[in-house]
Amino acid sequence: MSQFSNYNFSGKKAVVRVDFNVPLNDKYEITDDTRMTAAVPTIKKILKDGGSVILMSHLGRPKDGPTEKYSLKHLVYHLVKLLDGVTVKFAEDCIGPVAEQAAANLNGGEVLLLENLRFHKEEEKGDKTFAEKLSKLGDVYVNDAFGTAHRAHASTAVIAQFYPADKRMFGLLMEAEVGNAEKVLNGAEKPFTAILGGAKVSDKILIIENLMEKANNIIIGGGMAYTFLKAQGKEIGNSLVENDKLELALELLAKAKTKGVQLILPVDSVAADKFAADANTQVVSNDNIPAGWMGLDIGEKSVALFSETISQSKTILWNGPMGVFEMKAFQNGTKAVADAIVLATSKGAFSLVGGGDSVAAVNQFGLSEKVSYVSTGGGAMLEFFEGKDLPGISAVKA
Numbered sequence: 538m539s540q541f542s543n544y545n546f547s548g549k550k551a552v553v554r555v556d557f558n559v560p561l562n563d564k565y566e567i568t569d570d571t572r573m574t575a576a577v578p579t580i581k582k583i584l585k586d587g588g589s590v591i592l593m594s595h596l597g598r599p600k601d602g603p604t605e606k607y608s609l610k611h612l613v614y615h616l617v618k619l620l621d622g623v624t625v626k627f628a629e630d631c632i633g634p635v636a637e638q639a640a641a642n643l644n645g646g647e648v649l650l651l652e653n654l655r656f657h658k659e660e661e662k663g664d665k666t667f668a669e670k671l672s673k674l675g676d677v678y679v680n681d682a683f684g685t686a687h688r689a690h691a692s693t694a695v696i697a698q699f700y701p702a703d704k705r706m707f708g709l710l711m712e713a714e715v716g717n718a719e720k721v722l723n724g725a726e727k728p729f730t731a732i733l734g735g736a737k738v739s740d741k742i743l744i745i746e747n748l749m750e751k752a753n754n755i756i757i758g759g760g761m762a763y764t765f766l767k768a769q770g771k772e773i774g775n776s777l778v779e780n781d782k783l784e785l786a787l788e789l790l791a792k793a794k795t796k797g798v799q800l801i802l803p804v805d806s807v808a809a810d811k812f813a814a815d816a817n818t819q820v821v822s823n824d825n826i827p828a829g830w831m832g833l834d835i836g837e838k839s840v841a842l843f844s845e846t847i848s849q850s851k852t853i854l855w856n857g858p859m860g861v862f863e864m865k866a867f868q869n870g871t872k873a874v875a876d877a878i879v880l881a882t883s884k885g886a887f888s889l890v891g892g893g894d895s896v897a898a899v900n901q902f903g904l905s906e907k908v909s910y911v912s913t914g915g916g917a918m919l920e921f922f923e924g925k926d927l928p929g930i931s932a933v934k935a
């Protein structure tokens with residue numbers, strides 16, 4: 538049993554850092570509540586013990602102090618629903634008399650949601666005095682914000698030093714995220730296949746390099762594949778390319794060879810004559826994409842090639858879509874890879890999906906229950922697989 542599960546919160550006030558950085562539409566309605574639902578088991582366990590919960594989070598990237606658009610008050614109604622009607626109070630500031638009084642008046646079994654931490658610039662600066670003020674609001678610190686674990690901010694990392702080791706811990710979500718990511722990175726049953734996609738090679742260089750040490754196969758799809766294809770001397774038409782990364786792409790291909798890692802690139806594309814949902818399309822070989830056309834999805838032959846490797850894998854990591862899946866005409870490759878992962882999972886493979894867009898894709902296709910684990914981390918998950926130390930994790934462990 539973990540430190541959190543063993544801890545009896547009865548009569549305690551727990552300061553819980555969550556990542557409630559959820560997307561809101563212009564009516565301030567939550568369009569994807571995944572990150573909120575993911576924190577519910579942690580909150581419920583504390584309440585069930587007879588403790589109270591002081592929730593703190595950021596929302597968006599406010600630059601000029603309090604801003605209506607980024608207020609966490611928009612989340613209260615939905616939070617009450619997710620917690621089956623539990624009392625949720627809201628403090629219009631996360632520090633100062635308003636927060637202190639609200640925290641002091643909180644009863645066992647109740648929740649207090651603090652206003653957006655980033656309304657104070659001290660949060661992102663990792664200011665020690667600000668962190669100490671936050672720490673004074675409760676007796677125990679629980680970090681359940683995996684999505685923000687890569688930020689060395691006041692509430693995610695600096696605050697931990699104000700609690701003794703037996704009063705700072707990870708929540709259930711953080712435990713699950715770290716456990717599953719560790720299992721893939723350091724305890725993967727082989728063959729281990731990493732599938733990387735998305736727009737840019739530059740965002741994924743470090744993760745490719747680190748995975749070369751761990752994976753048997755690295756599949757590269759999406760826009761980033763065309764930089765590799767051009768580096769190999771292929772005609773890629775108007776496809777997305779980072780010309781300043783051609784040499785690096787060649788180096789990565791050579792490194793994979795030396796390490797005995799199979800780096801698998803798409804062999805065909807669904808090409809379009811413009812970047813638009815109503816573009817004319819044709820399936821073309823990646824040896825020669827016609828001038829004026831751009832690859833916006835992987836083609837059927839690539840799907841077959843990728844699916845073959847995926848089907849033989851025992852561990853699968855997926856980050857980044859295979860094409861412009863937001864447009865129906867170019868979502869087939871991403872859907873087919875998701876299906877292949879689901880099939881491998883049903884036959885016993887462990888599959889972990891992370892990164893904003895691949896998670897959105899899996900949700901859109903209704904497949905999130907059919908993979909082993911869907912991470913709530915975008916940047917945090919990437920940095921974890923890049924092999925970096927995450928400040929939110931190391932501060933609690935220190």
Ligand SMILES: Nc1ncnc2c1ncn2[C@@H]1O[C@H](COP(=O)(O)OP(=O)(O)OP(=O)(O)O)[C@@H](O)[C@H]1O
Binds near residue numbers: 758760859
């Ligand atoms: N062939 C392509 N040409 C142009 N854009 C593409 C192509 N394939 C995928 N994309 C775009 O790449 C974007 C996703 O890239 P990104 O690198 O952000 O992925 P991610 O890692 O899943 O997401 P996040 O960065 O949110 O974690 C999508 O908007 C998708 O439309």
Ligand SMILES: O=C(O)[C@H](O)COP(=O)(O)O
Binds near residue numbers: 597598915
């Ligand atoms: O959405 C995220 O990746 C996290 O909530 C962190 O947000 P940030 O990139 O604004 O720090």
